Amino acid sequence: MSGNDYLGLSQHPAITEAMRNALDTGSGSGAGASRLVTGNRPQFSLLEQALAEWQQCESALVCSSGYTANCGVISALAGRGDVVFSDRINHASIVDGIILSRAVHARYRHNDMEHLRWLLEKHRSARRKLIVTDAVFSMDGDAARLLELAELKREYGAMLMVDEAHSGGLYGSYGEGLCHVLGVHRDVDVHIGTFSKAFGVYGAYVSGSQTLIRWLTNKARTLIYSTALPPHVIAGILRALELVQAEHEGRKRLAAASVRFRSALVNVGFRTESGDSPIVPLIAGEKASALRFSEALDVAGIAAVAIRPPTVPAGTSRIRFSLSAAHTDDELTDGAARICEIGRTLGVTAGE
Structure with a gap:
């Protein structure tokens, strides 16, 4: 991702x-x-x-x-x-x-x-x-x-x-x-x-x-x-x-998936950026937090890389999720659930 x-x-x-x-x-x-x-x-x-x-x-x-x-x-x-x-x-x-x-x-x-x-x-x-x-x-x-x-x-x-x-x-x-x-x-x-x-x-x-x-x-x-x-x-x-x-259907499918995926993260308290593109950054804060998050995602079967300074400003290290029309609805739903659970465990999200 x-x-x-x-x-x-x-x-x-x-x-x-x-x-x-x-x-x-x-x-x-x-x-x-x-x-x-x-x-x-x-x-x-x-x-x-x-x-x-x-x-x-x-x-x-x-x-x-x-x-x-x-x-x-x-x-x-x-x-x-x-x-x-x-x-x-x-x-x-x-x-x-x-x-x-x-x-x-x-x-x-x-x-x-x-x-x-x-x-x-x-x-x-x-x-x-x-x-x-x-x-x-x-x-x-x-x-x-x-x-x-x-x-x-x-x-x-x-x-x-x-x-x-x-x-x-x-x-x-x-x-x-x-x-x-x-x-x-x-x-x-x-x-x-x-x-x-x-x-x-x-x-x-x-x-x-x-x-x-x-x-x-x-x-x-x-x-x-x-x-x-x-x-x-x-x-x-x-x-x-x-x-x-x-690729009309692919564009429509990706646009809808981007909205659903971003909403799934925001609804549990993750900090992300607004927009409708398939780029969905999850702001983890410090570099160490982003790296721990990325490593935990990898163990859970999700390839999502930690982006950190100097690519992004200090204090805004993130997991940059990037969606594809090749992702199925089930993959994205399951992926969002795993991401939310890992975020709660690491204390990255303020969700209950």
Whole structure:
């Protein structure tokens, strides 16, 4: 209960078959070079065209991973004299991308739009302003205030970059993401997504305008100097994209399960974060408490990892439960009961 295989597609036979067929047809085990040298294949163009259509934008670019996508994109778009405004609990890859860019790093308090507005006003004269946020935050499971971010972006003439790593595939009629559900996707200048979570494969993508993608192709160092994804991985992603768009029942089932599971923990007194995502953090407090909890869960047959500083702030060590559409109702009901019993035994919950 700690992985990111949200739709259960990592074991889907159609994806593994597509990858096996690509290997059997002589595509080789690796790309052999970066995309700008000899690592590019026709399948990349097919995938990027399909991604652009799915995201309802002009163009898309496939990258090696979500980490390299964030680092490469931010450092290609911002530099000295620019300011990047970042939510305080954004993913480490976003933080590292800002550091690499050498731009001013203006961190705003988590989902605090008034603090962000104050920072935007303070840096109003900056050469270039880039607001960056996760759509769903990986350790808390809550969502960014995307509607307000879009308003501030327009008001202050900033660019807006949204990482849908933990929401892509899960929200929207066809899994397009939270930005599409809220109707702000046209305000998002840079859309980031991964294939390693809801897609069940590996890699990442950037989507946006043709100008953006041409710029990144020539400026994003993590793309230029990384070996391209192997052809059989691209074949698997192409098949996964079809499955994600058709996974209507899986999205509904996961959304309902996330509500039930979170309610089961809250009802017995556990401290968790609000939200409707499949990421459900159970706050244990100190590092030792989280580690004891995780060890007891493992003995009870539940794989749930303790997350502790520096990944999360001191005093908020937690068990980060992460649900999947592959979990059955019985597994989640039984799992919640075991978790509640262990919590009572360890004194983590205030429930009676």
